[in-house]
Amino acid sequence: MIKVGVNGYGTIGRRVADAVKKQKDMELVGVTAVHPHYKYALARDKGIDLYALDMKSLEAFNGAGYTLKGTLNDLLHRVDVVVDAGPDDTGPANLKVYSQAKVKSVFNGGAGDDMQIPSFVAQCNYEAAAGKDAVKVVSCNTTGLCRTIDAIDGAIGVAKARAVLARRATDPDDVKKGPIDSVVLDPTTLPSHHGPDVQTVLPHINIVTMAFKVPTTHMHLHSLILSLKKPATRDDVVKALQGARRMTLVDGKSGFKSTSNVMDWAREKGRDRNDVYEATVWRDSVTVVDDEAYMFLGVHQEAIVVPEDVDAIRAIAGGYTRDESMKLTDESLGISHR
Numbered sequence: 001m002i003k004v005g006v007n008g009y010g011t012i013g014r015r016v017a018d019a020v021k022k023q024k025d026m027e028l029v030g031v032t033a034v035h036p037h038y039k040y041a042l043a044r045d046k047g048i049d050l051y052a053l054d055m056k057s058l059e060a061f062n063g064a065g066y067t068l069k070g071t072l073n074d075l076l077h078r079v080d081v082v083v084d085a086g087p088d089d090t091g092p093a094n095l096k097v098y099s100q101a102k103v104k105s106v107f108n109g110g111a112g113d114d115m116q117i118p119s120f121v122a123q124c125n126y127e128a129a130a131g132k133d134a135v136k137v138v139s140c141n142t143t144g145l146c147r148t149i150d151a152i153d154g155a156i157g158v159a160k161a162r163a164v165l166a167r168r169a170t171d172p173d174d175v176k177k178g179p180i181d182s183v184v185l186d187p188t189t190l191p192s193h194h195g196p197d198v199q200t201v202l203p204h205i206n207i208v209t210m211a212f213k214v215p216t217t218h219m220h221l222h223s224l225i226l227s228l229k230k231p232a233t234r235d236d237v238v239k240a241l242q243g244a245r246r247m248t249l250v251d252g253k254s255g256f257k258s259t260s261n262v263m264d265w266a267r268e269k270g271r272d273r274n275d276v277y278e279a280t281v282w283r284d285s286v287t288v289v290d291d292e293a294y295m296f297l298g299v300h301q302e303a304i305v306v307p308e309d310v311d312a313i314r315a316i317a318g319g320y321t322r323d324e325s326m327k328l329t330d331e332s333l334g335i336s337h338r
């Protein structure tokens with residue numbers, strides 16, 4: 001059993017903790033708690049052990065009637081791997097703490113680009129994590145782009161990728177951020193960081209991205225254009241996408257007219273928290289013109305990285321191939337592969 005701790009119990013940490021609990025080869029030792037909040041009471045009710053982030057947090061929880069198992073330092077003594085799902089700016093300091101405790105770590109998304117740790121997307125570079133002390137699961141949008149581009153690159157060849165991202169403003173439970181009635185250029189200077197981030201996983205891909213935020217919490221939507229290395233039909237592109245794990249194809253004619261419909265699909269399917277772990281391509285959007293493939297790609301920001309975090313734990317702990325790990329993870333989360 002791989003003993004796992006989760007430091008940071010927000011949008012991503014809560015999902016990763018539950019996903020770890022579903023793995024037959026992993027034990028969730030505990031999660032860190034920062035300020036008393038209903039999410040920690042719910043975790044406790046689910047039988048998840050809580051560890052205070054620091055002494056200040058410990059005092060706050062003791063005062064609120066919680067019984068904690070110790071602090072982050074105690075948690076680190078009991079785990080093989082820690083998943084860091086804290087705020088972006090806490091990454092570098094946390095990496096030092098994990099290194100001192102000699103615990104392997106998996107970071108997420110926007111955590112410190114200056115940390116100099118390898119980026120991770122299971123489908124693309126699982127093996128690159130072997131023997132490493134720390135890896136970073138790239139952001140939700142980068143994960144979606146990497147899976148999609150890699151699938152088509154493997155089957156047909158991608159000479160260039162260009163993407164325009166309509167980004168969700170914030171996550172559903174976050175009342176502090178996000179435009180209410182505006183489209184926010186993010187950033188105004190181009191390109192956006194997503195292209196270079198993709199190149200940390202797929203360095204050979206020529207990619208340029210631009211992005212803006214829109215007033216929604218239901219997923220990001222990319223308009224993706226890929227220049228293909230050889231002539232291909234629309235069916236070839238669809239087949240390439242169908243051949244990859246963690247991609248799902250939806251159709252407008254079946255009722256998928258919006259990102260809300262994709263979230264509704266996951267809700268009706270009974271997915272935990274309505275989560276869409278797959279990169280979602282609208283099959284009827286896939287069009288090939290002059291060796292360029294066009295498509296709409298949806299990314300559920302809260303969920304897409306969760307299977308990647310689980311695979312990253314196995315990849316740095318060792319003992320599994322990419323396909324073995326992805327299969328175990330997908331089966332546990334109800335991700336079907338056609």
Ligand SMILES: NC(=O)c1ccc[n+]([C@@H]2O[C@H](COP(=O)([O-])OP(=O)(O)OC[C@H]3O[C@@H](n4cnc5c(N)ncnc54)[C@H](OP(=O)(O)O)[C@@H]3O)[C@@H](O)[C@H]2O)c1
Nearest residue numbers: 008009010011012034035085086090108109110111140301
């Ligand atoms: N949300 C997304 O769409 C998304 C998608 C992919 C990747 N990511 C990445 O995943 C990471 C976590 O993002 P998130 O959206 O889950 O953030 P979040 O919802 O804000 O959760 C962060 C959690 O970390 C806790 N925390 C505060 N200080 C900490 C510290 N020093 N060390 C560890 N934890 C600390 C916070 O506690 P309090 O709430 O009490 O402050 C909160 O529970 C980020 O790197 C982000 O870039 C996010």
